[in-house]
Amino acid sequence: MIGKKISIRRGILGAVLGTLCAAYAPSAIAAEPVKVTIGTTLLADVMPAFVAKDKGFFARHGLDVSFTFVPLNPTIPAALMAGSIQVGAPNAAVFIQAADGGLDLQLIAGSTTTPSMGAGMAYVTRPDVPYADPRSLEGKKIIIPGLGSSVDVLFRKWLAEKEVDEKKINFVEIGSPQTDDALKAKSVDGAVVVEPFLTRVQQSGNGKLAARFMDGLADEKLGISYIATRSWIENNRAAANAFSAAIDDAIAWANANQQDARVIVQGYTKLPQPVIDALPFPHMSNKLTPDAVSWWIDTMKGQGRVSGKLDPARLVAKP
Template sequence: MTTIWKTALGAALMLTALSSAGWAQTAVNVGCTATTDCASAAVALEEGIFKKNGLDVTMTLIGLNSNIPAALLSDSIQIGGPTPSVFLQAVDGGLDLVAVAGASSTAKATFDTAGVVAAPSANIKSPEDFVGKKVGAPGIGAFLQVLFSKWLIDSGVDPKQVNFVEVTFPTMNDTLKSGAVDAVVTAEPMMSRIIASGTGEVAGYFLEKLPERRPAIFYASTREWADANPEAVQAFRTSIEEAAKIVNDNPEKGRQAIANFTKIPLDVLSKMKLSVSDPKIEQEQLDWWVATMNEQSMLQGEPDTATLIQK
């Protein structure tokens, strides 16, 4: 065998080894609802960041945030974007889930990216006006419904006097327009769409007085999957950190990625702020959520938050 052929054979064997080992792509299906909170995952997919880090990622649109824990448990998705309240209630109910990365969090500059939007005919002008009204929320016990309830409590209104029903983000405009509900607890990009259509008007921004960096969404998996795939978890975190910087520095790329994922028209997204992408998730943040949920008697036990973030 000539030197040239030996060199060629060696190179071929090296490429084979790389493609079967170091370049192997781990398949991960990421499930999120139709909000801007998972913009970092959408951008990481759109910009090829996941692929660069060895992940073969697909994204699945989930109708209700409260469905995400069940989707994780069934392995129809490997990573999901639950709200902290949905995550903590699932853990409280016995599901072994862990947070693997941050997705979005509250910030003073983006308090108006979520709110409660009421039909003009409902004549809702203050928190007291919600008593006896029917309010649609994208999951009972999800981020928006819990913080809207906290806003009511802080305003002296018992949320038990409000009739909550689950309404998916894509159907909120039609549900409000039909009169099936008096108001919807919603977020961008759906909020701008409802207001632009004339179906509803903002009756309150319940995120306005929240502390900074309270997670709205974070990425989670089952502990079993995370323990079995430590390299994939690290690659996912690395990808989300890179993508979060793009979302925060270049919102247009974030909007385009969200449009491609949710199928919401780009002209609607172009008129709104994006949620702040925050790739870190910390115990103190979960502790705040536990305290907020305990205020509403939403937890039976006391979750050990120190064990709920994958190392």
């Protein structure tokens, strides 16, 4: 009888210990991280994602994130539909045009906004090409880093407000990393440039600042954001929410550690640290509302770029 009681006690103790081991063994409770590939151009505006990866915020939220870098922002929606990436970081105009074209995409997190003063984009001209006012652009050959991109939309809105005939301008599409070389080779007269390449072009002496066309053009608007296909979001709702939470963590950390955040961006862009240090610190925000999308839809409809039949509420994923 005594032996039987000892055996029972040992059995109970073993069961308890087994339960405790299972409860505290990481392999027993930790789900496999969800693999997410982010497709993006090399912009300082992607700082939240770069920081979230580098500082482990994605990993803490159960995501195994990697990056695929593309030269032109407008190629991102097609990569999402093809399944080669799960999340894209396009500008607002590229996202809206893709949605207007029938691609079932939604916003899952914000990255940056475009401030109405001191935005990280401007028009630069070659040092030997005179610039007096916006009308000086007529007859010129000008780089746009992505036809149909937000920069393109904003620049043409500025031209229209300055009563410049955009049909008299020869626009060419060249990726931002190649802008400095194109100006140096004198194959173009000027360029619309975004950070971090705007600072680089000015420091090299191959381009000089002519006009900060965003100054006073519009209030703070949605800039770069993170999007995914609706089907991926519905099948990975927890991962989509985790992605947004990691971006929140990254924005808070980057704002509190700006110099360290700049170093992280330099690690991805490979630009010289003095160039990164000279950049205006991006305005980061993860606030997504239908109103943030409506302004872009209305503006692009006025330019004949979209039908304007989009429902802003359907373009923002719900948690």
